[in-house]
Amino acid sequence: MTRVIYPAQRAIEHAVTVPGVRPARLFPVLWPLWQVETAAQVYDEQAYEVIDRFLVRGILEAGLHRSADLAAFYGLPTSLVERCLAFLTLIGHVRNTEGLVTLTPLGESSARADVRYVPKESRQQLLVERFTARPLPRSHYQGSLSLLPTPHVPAERVSDGSRFAPLFSSSTFRPEIVTQLGEQPDRFDFNLPKQLRNLRVLGHQDAYLPAYLIEDADGRLLAYSGVHGERDTFLESLCDRVPLIRTLIAAEPSQDRERSGPIGSRTANERAPYGSCPAVSGAQPSLRTASVARQRCHSVGSGRTSYASGTSCRSGPTTRSCDGRQHCDGLWPSRSSAMSVPEPTSPAG
Incomplete structure (x- = not known):
């Protein structure tokens, strides 16, 4: 049975219940991971x-x-x-x-x-976040978390029409990321048995975690990935650790963000500002999506970083040509081609 991705509406409904939070903008993203196959000698606990x-x-x-x-x-x-x-x-x-x-x-x-410890060979998969090379906590192995092998999201996996923008990290996998984890006393918190020896990496592959980043009116980011239906505090901590995420969110254009108000403060037939969240009450929100630029590059003849959409770079108020050959982290939406942003539809009648 194909597992359906955690819907955006549930994330928004939870966000509006968080004290002091006024959600303003929603960003569906695919967070890059490594899915690592490991083997180790573990001790089975028996009576x-x-x-x-x-x-x-x-x-x-x-x-x-x-x-x-x-x-x-x-x-x-x-x-x-x-x-x-x-x-x-x-x-x-x-x-x-x-x-x-x-x-x-x-x-x-x-x-x-x-407890009678009986040694045996065990294999299991570990999930490692690619921006910081941090292993995902034990909570992400329990419940109905959705993972994708590629940045392509099959239509049957999405129940509400959400369009996810894949984030990109140029970091390379190193086996010691996992083997060093096996030596840490808190390894149980990252889904490794307390009693294990000789942890080895057998292989790894890319994986993508569908998630929603919700920005509130004060610029705070909340993250949702379906972990127990609650906020994903692990991804939220990564947003604070990875400056690129804040940079992408901050540069995403919006029309008078301060006037947009919290979710539910306007009627469903009022047009939402660019990038704002849909109203919870009223009609089910539809989602419009434009293409996402896949490069961040340096302007020709400039030492400043700018962002590319197609073959043009934006650096401040001017536009310069870019050859597109530079390589770096992140996906960046230009002003005319933005990340997936929900837009409310007018209720029938």
């Missing part, structure tokens, strides 16, 4: 068998290191104790040296945690 639990405690706490002593202490047949010790040796919890039974480091950590 001890009753006798096994008491045997490892007898070794650890009572200092009993021979099968006969353990059997006598617990009043068990020696043959039963030896079979249990053989199993614990097989899974790497116990070592038996000429009849002397001791716990391995794995067996000792299991005994202290009262």
Whole structure:
């Protein structure tokens, strides 16, 4: 079954409930990620068998290191104790040296945690954000998050006609981004098991996360990607860390932003200013979309950064020619070709 992308209307409806926020403009974007295939030796947490639990405690706490002593202490047949010790040796919890039974480091950590750790090979996928090379938190692996393998959004994945503008990062993937994560004590917060060893990268591919950036009247950015139906605080923190995002949003033209007011402050049959959010009440908003320029470049003969649409660069009030060969981050809408912006339709009748 094809998963439908989190709709813009739900993001807007949540944004208007945030205290102190007056949403003004909506930007549907595709956030670039790496989808990394990893392998590692992990420890499966299992419950001890009753006798096994008491045997490892007898070794650890009572200092009993021979099968006969353990059997006598617990009043068990020696043959039963030896079979249990053989199993614990097989899974790497116990070592038996000429009849002397001791716990391995794995067996000792299991005994202290009262959990039987069983080593096994595991593979899983990790998601890494491309602008800052930060791994996505555990919350992004739970629920109905939508991911796309390419910047193309199939029509059947969109329920409200939203048109998403892909963001671009020129950074390259480095395996140590993931392998270093495996050495961090907080790796569980990024969807890695607490108990793991020898984390390896098997491969990676591009992925894109559909998200909505909502700018309020004070310039604050809220982000929504469908994580539990709430704000995506991880993406919001990235907007603060990545100056390019703020630059793109700030330069997006709007008509008298301050007069646009919060969502719902105008009737649905009033035309929304360029780039403003649709009214929540009234008719379902339609979305108009124009092309998005895919280059940011330097003006010919100028040291200042300007933004290209087609083959023309804008730098201040003048327009200069651009050869389009420079390469850098981001997607930039020119004044005549903007990101997807919703526009309310008049209610029937």
